[in-house]
Amino acid sequence: MKFDLLTILMAYLIVDAVFAIAFAVTVRRHPTLDGPREWLAACIALFAGFLGICLRGVIPDFVSIVMANSLVLAGVICVWIGIRVFFRLRRHWWLFALFVLPAAVLLGLFTTVWPSVSARQIIMSVFIIAISLCIIRDIRRQRGFALLMETNLLIGFLGAEAVIHAIRLITLIMTPAITGSYILSPEQPDRVFFILLFFTGTARLLIMVTLISARLQGELNQLATQDSLTQLPNRRLLLERLKHGIDVARRNGKQLALLMLDLDRFKAVNDSMGHAAGDELLQQVAVRIRTRLRDVDTVARLGGDEFIVLLEDIVHPEDAARVAEDIVADLSRPFQLSSANENDPESGREVKIGASIGISLHPQHSDNPELLMDQADNAMYEAKQAGRGCFAYFSEEITTVVRKRIALENRLRRAIEQQELRVFYQPQLDMINGRIIGAEALVRWQSPTEGLIPPIHFIPIAEETGLILTIGEWVLRETCRQGQRWKAAGFLPLTLAVNVSPQQFRRCDINKLVATVLAETGFPAGQLELELTESGLMENQDKAVEVLNNLRAQGIRLAIDDFGTGYSSLAYLKRFPVDVLKIDKSFIDDIPHLQDDMEITATIIAMGHTLGFKVLAEGVETQEQLDFLRKKGCDAYQGYFASKPIPAEDFAELLSAQHKNGDDLDKTINHLETTGQS
Numbered sequence: 051m052k053f054d055l056l057t058i059l060m061a062y063l064i065v066d067a068v069f070a071i072a073f074a075v076t077v078r079r080h081p082t083l084d085g086p087r088e089w090l091a092a093c094i095a096l097f098a099g100f101l102g103i104c105l106r107g108v109i110p111d112f113v114s115i116v117m118a119n120s121l122v123l124a125g126v127i128c129v130w131i132g133i134r135v136f137f138r139l140r141r142h143w144w145l146f147a148l149f150v151l152p153a154a155v156l157l158g159l160f161t162t163v164w165p166s167v168s169a170r171q172i173i174m175s176v177f178i179i180a181i182s183l184c185i186i187r188d189i190r191r192q193r194g195f196a197l198l199m200e201t202n203l204l205i206g207f208l209g210a211e212a213v214i215h216a217i218r219l220i221t222l223i224m225t226p227a228i229t230g231s232y233i234l235s236p237e238q239p240d241r242v243f244f245i246l247l248f249f250t251g252t253a254r255l256l257i258m259v260t261l262i263s264a265r266l267q268g269e270l271n272q273l274a275t276q277d278s279l280t281q282l283p284n285r286r287l288l289l290e291r292l293k294h295g296i297d298v299a300r301r302n303g304k305q306l307a308l309l310m311l312d313l314d315r316f317k318a319v320n321d322s323m324g325h326a327a328g329d330e331l332l333q334q335v336a337v338r339i340r341t342r343l344r345d346v347d348t349v350a351r352l353g354g355d356e357f358i359v360l361l362e363d364i365v366h367p368e369d370a371a372r373v374a375e376d377i378v379a380d381l382s383r384p385f386q387l388s389s390a391n392e393n394d395p396e397s398g399r400e401v402k403i404g405a406s407i408g409i410s411l412h413p414q415h416s417d418n419p420e421l422l423m424d425q426a427d428n429a430m431y432e433a434k435q436a437g438r439g440c441f442a443y444f445s446e447e448i449t450t451v452v453r454k455r456i457a458l459e460n461r462l463r464r465a466i467e468q469q470e471l472r473v474f475y476q477p478q479l480d481m482i483n484g485r486i487i488g489a490e491a492l493v494r495w496q497s498p499t500e501g502l503i504p505p506i507h508f509i510p511i512a513e514e515t516g517l518i519l520t521i522g523e524w525v526l527r528e529t530c531r532q533g534q535r536w537k538a539a540g541f542l543p544l545t546l547a548v549n550v551s552p553q554q555f556r557r558c559d560i561n562k563l564v565a566t567v568l569a570e571t572g573f574p575a576g577q578l579e580l581e582l583t584e585s586g587l588m589e590n591q592d593k594a595v596e597v598l599n600n601l602r603a604q605g606i607r608l609a610i611d612d613f614g615t616g617y618s619s620l621a622y623l624k625r626f627p628v629d630v631l632k633i634d635k636s637f638i639d640d641i642p643h644l645q646d647d648m649e650i651t652a653t654i655i656a657m658g659h660t661l662g663f664k665v666l667a668e669g670v671e672t673q674e675q676l677d678f679l680r681k682k683g684c685d686a687y688q689g690y691f692a693s694k695p696i697p698a699e700d701f702a703e704l705l706s707a708q709h710k711n712g713d714d715l716d717k718t719i720n721h722l723e724t725t726g727q728s
């Protein structure tokens with residue numbers, strides 16, 4: 051079998067043609083690829099170059115030379131793309147010209163100075179260097195599509211190389227005396243060299259093919275589940291995650307929310323600034339939404355300017371609205387686009403858009419993924435109708451309730467900043483002698499418009515939003531400061547009780563906080579009592595024991611608030627180092643009418659004493675209740691019978707009155723009754 055020059059070149063050509071077609075198809079399929087037009091141009095130039103060499107002698111010489119020279123052009127384009135992509139240049143064509151000229155001159159010089167070095171090899175090196183640069187850069191930036199094309203191109207080269215080496219080798223083996231070919235030169239009898247080239251070429255090819263097919267598979271998988279512009283999950287992947295999320299939520303009795311997001315004024319940007327600007331805007335929007343979410347949440351793009359967010363494992367319906375509000379706020383900040391209007395590059399690089407968000411909830415609205423999406427979509431139209439830049443739930447009641455809560459939350463935030471919170475003090479009295487032995491610090495919100503707002507209206511929302519951490523810290527500091535003032539004023543030592551929310555216990559280093567505040571204010575640790583709830587302690591018992599022990603070590607007293615309403619387990623009472631049990635008001639309310647409550651109260655008192663705790667009754671309102679508690683040996687009480695929670699100045703007055711009246715219980719109570727019940 052004989053292989054002449056033409057056969058070999060034809061083989062070369064076929065490999066390149068296949069590659070060129072594959073490449074062109076890839077480019078067509080992914081219009082968002084980097085510089086597709088340039089890549090295609092390089093491809094065509096490459097093809098034309100080899101065709102020119104192949105057809106030498108068949109077509110007029112000058113045509114084949116012109117075509118062969120397009121190899122140089124292909125190399126130049128590749129290097130240009132490499133540089134452009136590397137330095138992230140866009141649309142600066144003059145730079146291209148600046149680059150092409152010196153490159154062409156340089157290549158010309160190369161060929162003149164070293165005529166023995168074949169132009170093909172120079173071009174090849176230029177190509178490979180350029181592509182390698184691009185590949186390094188795109189691996190760093192994890193740009194799958196660009197990598198796909200670059201490796202394609204490399205395969206084309208290496209594949210062609212391998213085939214040509216194989217043919218050369220076979221030809222040399224079979225017809226050692228072949229002549230008349232400038233590629234298969236008989237003056238190069240170094241077969242080992244060719245054998246080496248053959249094996250390395252084939253090995254390179256095999257490695258590349260394996261790599262590429264693996265990458266391609268990955269690409270294809272990604273393509274099927276990813277939005278090519280933003281690299282976010284697409285509808286398909288979102289639906290899968292939604293289905294899974296619903297299953298998990300159903301099993302664990304949790305909630306999840308779906309937020310359908312539509313950009314306001316996006317169309318205007320797209321129309322006035324062009325699609326490139328629109329695409330860039332969508333990419334930036336995707337980044338902003340993504341950075342706003344937790345890792346467990348999903349944001350997907352459904353196409354156009356529609357994004358959807360899946361919030362798994364939310365606790366309250368309004369959690370979704372909070373995220374929605376944050377996203378709306380994020381997207382209302384101006385965007386800076388680099389691909390502004392082509393005709394007027396300086397115009398409108400900064401754009402402002404907004405977003406409207408529709409929310410559906412599982413299980414409240416549906417447990418069918420498609421239905422949930424439709425509902426979120428409907429809600430989104432509601433939001434748009436309501437004036438854009440806002441959120442709406444699929445059901446109107448939830449929207450109204452949540453909007454109110456969020457408005458309250460914002461007002462509370464402002465109230466904290468503008469120092470509208472106050473601490474009121476409710477006296478705690480000794481059961482035997484009726485003296486004020488301490489006070490519970492209870493927070494109030496002094497709103498300039500609504501007057502005094504009780505904690506029941508804002509503590510729950512503060513708990514949900516984490517604002518309780520700020521409030522709790524403030525109450526603690528304010529109470530210790532006040533206690534120190536009373537101490538300085540010469541009042542007898544008082545125990546001041548501060549409520550610690552489960553959130554505070556869980557999320558902040560309460561030991562450190564208390565130590566700091568005590569050091570700051572100078573209030574003695576032994577006079578500070580922290581009230582904890584059973585639920586807060588039960589969440590993580592081991593940690594609770596550790597925290598409580600540390601607090602105890604600082605000398606702080608610990609009380610269990612609302613005792614009897616939670617777990618009330620003897621096992622934890624034994625484990626937790628506690629000083630005081632506060633019997634919940636609900637047991638006191640019906641004394642002396644409900645036998646059960648009386649028995650429970652008596653039992654708690656007896657049990658508390660057995661375990662070595664002091665027992666305080668909350669919410670004492672009548673003399674009968676007081677008498678009963680006293681008979682059962684309760685140590686202390688607080689309640690409207692003695693005084694409602696009152697401002698610090700009024701409390702100081704009570705203390706002064708007690709000071710004057712000495713131990714005269716009735717006089718103090720009288721005083722409390724006439725002045726204290728504010």
Ligand code: C2E
Binds near residue numbers: 521549671
């Ligand atoms: P709590 O800690 O159990 O406080 C006792 C509540 O019972 C207070 O309500 C008090 O005003 C009320 N109370 C006391 N005696 C009587 C009575 O004889 N009759 C009636 N009807 N009520 C009485 P308040 O001040 O509205 O506080 C409610 C809850 O808000 C508190 O329950 C506490 O859980 C929470 N809270 C108040 N201030 C703070 C605070 O600074 N931090 C935290 N984490 N929670 C606080």
Ligand code: MG
Binds near residue numbers: 490611
């Ligand atoms: Mg309390």
Ligand code: MG
Binds near residue numbers: 632634
């Ligand atoms: Mg209580």
